[in-house]
Amino acid sequence: MSFSPESKEETRVSRRTLLQWAVAAPAALALSRVAFEMPFAQAAPAGPFKLPPLPYAYGSLAPTISEMTMRIHHDKHHQTYVDKLNAAVVATPSLAGKTPQTLIQNLAAVPESVRTAVRNNAGGHVNHTMYWEIMSPNGGGAPTGDIAEVIKSSFGSFDNFKAKFNEAGEKRFGSGWVWLVADKGEFKIVSTPNQDNPLITGQFPIMGNDVWEHAYYLTYQNKRAAYLKAWWNVVNWNAINSRLRYYKNQNAGAG
Numbered sequence: 001m002s003f004s005p006e007s008k009e010e011t012r013v014s015r016r017t018l019l020q021w022a023v024a025a026p027a028a029l030a031l032s033r034v035a036f037e038m039p040f041a042q043a044a045p046a047g048p049f050k051l052p053p054l055p056y057a058y059g060s061l062a063p064t065i066s067e068m069t070m071r072i073h074h075d076k077h078h079q080t081y082v083d084k085l086n087a088a089v090v091a092t093p094s095l096a097g098k099t100p101q102t103l104i105q106n107l108a109a110v111p112e113s114v115r116t117a118v119r120n121n122a123g124g125h126v127n128h129t130m131y132w133e134i135m136s137p138n139g140g141g142a143p144t145g146d147i148a149e150v151i152k153s154s155f156g157s158f159d160n161f162k163a164k165f166n167e168a169g170e171k172r173f174g175s176g177w178v179w180l181v182a183d184k185g186e187f188k189i190v191s192t193p194n195q196d197n198p199l200i201t202g203q204f205p206i207m208g209n210d211v212w213e214h215a216y217y218l219t220y221q222n223k224r225a226a227y228l229k230a231w232w233n234v235v236n237w238n239a240i241n242s243r244l245r246y247y248k249n250q251n252a253g254a255g
């Protein structure tokens with residue numbers, strides 16, 4: 001699944017590129033090794049992370065989320081998190097090759113000089129990558145599959161789950177996210193400030209909604225509650241079931 005795709009893709013590309021160089025021009029390979037050992041700040045300006053393309057057309061979630069909101073949110077806001085994460089990683093060789101999930105799960109291991117930048121921007125990158133994936137023009141309706149069972153057993157009914165989720169999203173003061181997380185086998189609704197991802201505190205995000213004003217203001221203005229209520233029309237339960245399966249597989253046999 002596409003839970004932590006970017007760095008793997010990058011690794012494949014760079015291996016292939018190196019192989020081509022090895023065959024065609026050993027001198028170029030030697031040069032590239034020298035370049036690779038240089039401090040990252042002096043290497044190529046592009047960092048290791050890329051903005052994933054939106055998996056559907058920008059206007060296809062309208063009227064729930066407008067095309068303009070999607071264009072600005074994806075192309076500007078998410079791109080900025082990616083760019084700032086890359087800048088932090090480029091400046092910090094010890095962070096090279098790590099997935100954004102690994103970075104936020106181990107913030108204590110991130111040098112203090114870039115810890116806040118990594119927290120905010122790796123968080124922003126992970127959060128938004130999930131957000132695009134768990135929405136769909138064909139979304140909405142009642143939950144299906146395993147997530148339907150989780151919602152029923154943990155919250156009694158889908159209506160009750162939605163009400164609790166929306167309430168937590170409304171109550172988040174300022175900017176942040178509302179989540180359904182798995183926490184040591186229990187399923188809970190939580191909210192986080194800024195771009196904090198539940199992985200920071202060892203919880204796994206099954207699904208989440210962005211309650212920053214940039215996610216809804218062009219259409220809903222100050223009415224965050226209306227956005228939270230409408231958002232269920234585009235929720236992609238198939239993608240959420242994939243995340244739930246990923247969590248269960250990761251934790252299978254862990255007790």
Ligand code: MN
Nearest residue numbers: 077210212215
């Ligand atoms: Mn956002």
